[in-house]
Amino acid sequence: MARLRAVFCDVGGPIYDDDNFVRAVLTALDELRAADGLPPVDRGRFRLLYDRARAAQGGSLRAALAEEFLGDRARRGELHQLTRRHWVHPAGTMYPDVLPFLQSLAGSVRFGILANQEEGVIRALERDGVAPYVDVWGVSALVGHEKPSAELFSWCLDQAGVAPEEAVHIGNRLDTDVRPARELGLGTVWVLRGEAPDxxxxxxxxxxxxxxxxxxxxxxxxxxxxxSRP
Ligand SMILES: [Mg+2]
Structure with a gap:
């Protein structure tokens, strides 16, 4: 890698606590079960499946949850749509190391968000002081491509005006962050929190x-x- 010119970053895990997603998916599951006349999801059983998916770093968590708690893997799409509606990043759920990290990068590289997120994440990042550091808004709901597809990564590289070998992607999953980024030739940083394994x-x-x-x-x-720093 000749020179580092752009740093891209996932949102859930590196920036916001993945518990925000857990809350959304649990709310969605409870609502879908209530509509079927079923009691709320057993939290211990949920944690077991969630931790298993974290350890595996692959496979569809949504399909496993739909099968276990809705009785049909095919309901994963329905679960996904309802989860999206409940998924928010409340004040106080951003990690405290985010702004110091961005301050230490500022001016040296282009910085981009590269994440499977809803449009609302932009308001959260504005509220929490991240937005002024963002040069590229690679938010899947806006761009129309989702990780792990190469399109979202390529879109961000184009927007930043850099080659893959001049960029690094920071994320907390192997299947949707590290592997697709590496495949395209970006440097990779795996942040071990949230959906990463213990x-x-x-x-x-x-x-x-x-x-x-x-x-x-x-x-x-x-x-x-x-x-080296330019
Ligand atoms: Mg993540």
Missing amino acids: EPTDEQLAEADLAVGTLDGLAPRLFERFG
């Missing part, structure tokens, strides 16, 4: 260029690993 295997850790627990101190490591 105990990643050595094989999983080896898939990303860098694996970090927080964004603290990440900016200098990016320049060290992927190219």
Whole structure:
């Protein structure tokens, strides 16, 4: 990598707590079950399936949840649509290391959001002070492409005006962040929180260029690993 010119970042996990998604999907499941005359989802059973999906870093969580709690994998689409309606990022759910990280990057690279998110995420990022740092808004609901498809990554690269080898993607999943980014030639950072496993295997850790627990101190490591500060 000649020089690092752009940093792209996932939202759920690196920026906002993935519990925001968990709340939305649980609300959606409870509503769909109530309509069928069923009691709310057993939280312990949900946690088991969720943790299993986190450990696997692949496969469809929505399909597994639809099968387990709605009795039919085919209801995953219905669950997805209702989850989207409930998915918000309330004040106070942004990680405290986000703004210091962006401040330490500012002026050195282009910064972009690259995430499967609803349009409402933009208002949350404005409220929480992130928006002034954002050069590229790669929000799937706006762009019309979702990770892991290469189109969302390519769209962000085009918007930033950089080549893949001049960019890094930061995300907390292997299947939708690290693997598709690496395939296109971007550098990869795996943030181990939210939907990342509690105990990643050595094989999983080896898939990303860098694996970090927080964004603290990440900016200098990016320049060290992927190219010098311009
Ligand atoms: Mg994420």
